[in-house]
Amino acid sequence: MLVIGGGVSGLAAGLRLHDAGRDFLLAEMEDQVGGHSRSGTNAITAFPWGAHYVPLPSEESTEVRRLFERLGIITGYEKGLPIYDDYALCADPDERLLMYGQWQEGLLPKLGVSKAEQAEHQRFFAQMETFRNLRGQDGRRAFCIPIDASSADPALRALDRISFAAWLEDQDYGGEHLLWLLDYSCRDDYGAGLAQVSAWAGIHYFAARNGRAANTDRETVLTWPQGNGWLVERLAAPFAGQIRTRALAVGVQDGPRPLTNLYLPEEDTVLLVESRAVILAVPRFVAARIVHSPAARPDAGDFHYSPWLVANISLDRLPAGPGAELAWDNVAYGQSMLGYVVATHQHLAMNPRQTVITAYWPLDHLPPAAARAEALARNGETWKTLIAQEILRMHPELAGAIRRIDLRLWGHAMVRPVPGFIWGKARQQALQDHPPLFFAHSDMAGISIFEEAYTYGIRAADAAIRHGPHPT
C-alpha cells in the first residue's frame, strides 16, 4: 500500500498499517514529516512550526484517547476519568491578555469591562454550556469531535448555514469585548473571523470539547515545547524505515492496482509505484490535482483555506510586562497578530535566560487568494520587520533582545468552515472513498485539528485494510 502525505493523517494511517503488519510506503514531499504539526529546534529549545496543542480529548475522540494511552499521555484511569501525564499538561499560567497596557490572567477581558458586559459574558458561556450538553433528536451530542459523530438533527445543522456573526447578532450579543474574544477564537482555530465562519463552527469551538480528566481542569490543554511535533515524532517512530521523504506524488492513476508517479528531486527521476491501495493523506486541493480517475474526481472548488504566517523568534531574555506574569499563550487585545506561545514554558528548568516564542498570524484581512499573493510578494526581511514591530508593540522592553526571527508562510494552513461547508455537499462528497483510493485529511472535517486529522487517518487505513486481503 502507498500512503501519500506525512502529516498527522498520513502518519496515523501509517501507524495503523504498521500495527496491522501491512507492507507499505509513506511518501512525504518535504524533507521532514509532520505537515502542519512540524517542529524545529535550535540551541535554545525545540519549538513548533504550526499546530502546538491538543485539548483534552472529548468523549467521542476514542481513537485519539487510545493513541494517548499508547504514548503514555494518559497514564491510567481514576473513577472512569483519564489521568494525564503531568508533564504534558500545559503548566500554569496558561494564558494572559494585554489590554490597556496591563497584562491580565486569562483571555476573557476583565479590565474596564462594564457590569452589563460581564453579564453578557456569563450569558454567552452559560449558553455554550447548554450547547455542550445538548443532544439532537437522534440522541447524539449536538457538537462533537470528531465532527462526523455530531447529531444530524436538521434544527442544529441549520446553524451551519448562517455566519457566526449573524447568529450572535440574532442572539443579541453585541458587547465589544465578547465579540473580540469570539473573533479571536475563530481566527485562532479557523484562521478567519466570526463573520467568515458558520455559526455551527463558532459554537463548536466552545461546545464540542467535553473531555475531562482525573487530575486537571477541563480547560487544560496538552502541549510540549515543540508543540504537536512531539506527537509527530512518536507517531512516525515505529515505522521510520517505511517513510520516504523528499518524494512528491505528482499523479495517481486509478485502477485495480493504482499507479503513482513519485518525483524524487535528489535523483531528478520519477518513480512509478504500483500498489494494492493508495491512501491520499493530502489536502483536498492537492488530491484534486494529482488523482486521475474517471470515478473519483476530487473537487476542491468549495474548499477554502486560510493562509497563516508563523514566526519563531529567539530572544535573549524572557518577555515580561506589567501585570500578570508570562504565560504559555500571550495575546494582545485588538491586535491583528494573534500573539505568541512560549516554547520554554513546558521546560522544568528555572528562569531560562533565553527562549523562543512562536508568533501566529492568520492573514485574514484579505480574501485568501489575495492574502497569499500579498504575503508571497513580501520578502523575508519585510516580514521580519513586521513581526518585530508587532512583538515590540506588545513588549517594548524586548528592544535589543531579539536574536533572530525564522519564518514560515503557510499558504493553506487551515480549511475554513465557511457557512454551509461543514454540513454541505462538498464535504459529504470528500468523505466518499473510492477503493482502492482512500482519502484522509483534517480538511474533510471542515476544521483543522489534530483529532480530526488523526481519526481520518485511522479510518482510511482501516478501510484500506478491509478492502484488500492480507498479502501472503
Place this chain on the structure above:
Amino acid sequence: MYELIAGTLASYLLGDSVTQFSTIIGAYLSAMGIGSWLSRYVKRNLVGVFVQVEILVGILGGASAALLFLVFEQVTSFRVILYADVLAVGILVGIEIPLLLRILKDRFEFSDLVSRVFTFDYAGALFASLLFPLLLVPHLGLIQTGFLFGMLNVLVAIWLLFSVPDVIPGAHWQRGMALAALLGLLAGFIHAEDITGTAEAATYPGKVIHAQSTPYQRIVLTRAGADLRLYLNGNLQFSSLDEYRYHEALVHPALASLAQPRRVLIIGGGDGLALREIWKYPSVDQVVLVDLDPVMTRLFSSNNLLTQLNGNALRSPRLSVVNQDAFAWVRQAAGRLAPFDAIVIDLPDPSNYSIGKLYSLSFYKALGGLTHADTRIVVQSTSPLVARKSYWCVHDTLAAAGFQVTPYHAYVPAFGEWGYLLAGQKPWTPPARYPEGLRYVSVAETPRMLHFPADMDYVAAGVQRLDNQLLVRYFDEEWGAYAAAW
C-alpha cells in the same frame, strides 16, 4: 577624604567600625608622614612632581572604593589590599603639602605661608568631614564620592598644566594623561551603580557588603554588627544570629531519626549551612548538593565570613556539588543513582511560578525515585502562621505523592514561626537522641515542634500541580496580605 572612605568601607565589609576607623586613620596618617619624609628627595621640577602626585592620588584614591568593593569577594587576604591601598594614598598625599610649601615659599612670607596652607588644610578637613556623612554618603554613596574626589585632584593637576605649562617639563603629554585619568574617573562615577548596586543598599537593613547578579538571582549579603544576612532576590534567606535555629530544625529531626545515615541529598542550600549540620553525623560518607547557582556555592566556599559561618562545610571530599537545575537533575538521577538515606530540600519560598515547579506533585513524585523504604525527606515549607494555606498545601502535595507526612515548626526570630514537613514511605518516629552540642533542637523540644496551635493548624488546601500552581497563588495572597498589614 580618602581615609574616611577607606574607614567606612572597611567597617561595611569587615564590621567593627571602631577598630577599622582607628587602624585605617592611623595607617593613613603614618603613611602621610612617610610621604612628607620622602618629599625631601624631590630636588627639581617641584611643580611637575606635584602635578604627577595629584594625578596619581586622583586615580588611586578616586578608584579605591570601587576597587576594594570589587576585590572583596575575589581575594582571601582582603586586609592586605586594603592597607596597601591606604598606605599608597597616604604616602602620595603626604608628599603634597611639603611640596606645596616649597613651591610657594618664594611668593609668601614663611609664617604667612605656613599659616595659610595649614588653615586651608584643616578647614578643608572639617568641611570634608561634615560633607562626607551628611551629603556625600547618603546621596552619592562611597564609590561615587571616591570618584568625585579623584576627579577634583586631577582637575587641580589639569589647572596647573594649563596655567603654568612653562615650569612643567613635558606638560603637553601630561595634559593627555591627566585628561585620560579624568575621563576614566568620570566613567567610574557614572557607572558606580553597576559596580555595586549601591542604589539597593537603601532597601536593606544593615550595610550591603556584597551584591551580585547571577543569571538566576540577585545575591546580596548585608552586615549590621555581628548580624550577617543573605538575601536572594530581596528575600531574606538567613540571619547569622539565629540561622542555627532554622538549620538545626531543618536537618536534625530527619537525620537523627535514621540509624546510620550514609548518603544524603541536599536540594538548594548552596549556603552550606544545612550541610554544616549534616556533617555532625559521622556515618554520612556521601553528600550530593544540587544548587542551580554556581556563584552561590563558590561564594560560600571561598568568602572568609561565610566559610566561618558554615564551618567550611562546602570544602569536603565527601561532598559533590552539582550546579544544575534540580528538577531536571532529579528526573535524570531517579532510577540511575542509588537511593539516598535522607533528602533535605532547602529551596527558596514558592514566590514565583518557576520555583513553584519544585514544590509540585510531579517533582515530589520524581523525587520518590531517589528514595528507599526508610528514606527521610524534609522540606522547608514557609510559615504556617503567616501562610497557613501555603504550608498545608505543601503538606497535601507531599501526601498526594504517596508519602507519610509529619508537620513540625520552629521559631526563628528573623523569619518568625517557620514550618517544615517530614516525608517518607513509612511514618516518622521522633529521634531518641540528637547529636551533641545543638543549641536549639533537643528531645525535650521535639514535642513542642510537633504541636500546632489552632491558629496554624491543618486546613485542607489542595495539591500544587504544574498546571495549577495553587501554592504560588496562596503564597502570593498570604504573604501579600502580611506585607500590606505591616
